[in-house]
Amino acid sequence: MRFQVITDVGGIARVSAYYAEVWDATEDVLSSETLHCIRHAGGATIGAFDGDELIGATTGLFCPDGSVYSMIAAARPGAGHPLKLAQKDWAAGLGAKSMRWTYDPLVARNARFNLVKLGAVVTEYTPDFYGPMRDGVNDGDESDRLTVQWDLTGAREPHESVPGGEVTKIAPDGEPLARTDGERIWCRVPRDVVQVRKESRELAKQWRVAVREVFVDAFAEGYAATSMSREGWYELERL
Incomplete structure (x- = not known):
């Protein structure tokens, strides 16, 4: 290569x-x-x-x-x-000394790559960042995006997220969406949102709104996303 x-x-x-x-x-x-x-x-x-x-x-x-x-x-x-x-x-x-970019918060594999593989952090959630998109991947969905911040001078040591604490919100699939132990917040996204979109655009939209609410509230309180588990759980903490 x-x-x-x-x-x-x-x-x-x-x-x-x-x-x-x-x-x-x-x-x-x-x-x-x-x-x-x-x-x-x-x-x-x-x-x-x-x-x-x-x-x-x-x-x-x-x-x-x-x-x-x-x-x-x-x-x-x-x-x-x-x-x-x-x-x-x-x-x-x-x-x-730094690099930033955006990605869809519902795409778990990208979140894991950015937060765990690269050791970057996420500090901003922007609803409908681009407005309507007409490509085959994003068509019909709102273009919410998370902003990644990557320090090029010294990588943050990544860690594996293990969700715990009290369930505070339920996801569109009926399983826990958000948890907190009083210090950290965990938020779950679909394992494969592309497949969810193929099966039900309405369900994908419900996931979009539910995850948006958790992130917008958490960032307003000073949290940043620092990890993503293999099971699709973001970890948010105050840095």
């Missing part, structure tokens, strides 16, 4: 098509023109390759505070972590 900052016209077009394929989009997720503008402004698109095959890509740009905003990332299983580390090396090499 190799990683490359992509600058040529053909390579940029290939990444744009790859993003559209991953998101099952009938229109560009990020057009070639947009990717070229990001490159010209000092950002970068990094591709992951197995031989000549493109198996992942990520695009980031610099912010006025000197941090990096990672706009998008997609990769074949097994390539996501090294691709993110390649983006970290690019950002740190140019002086960035």
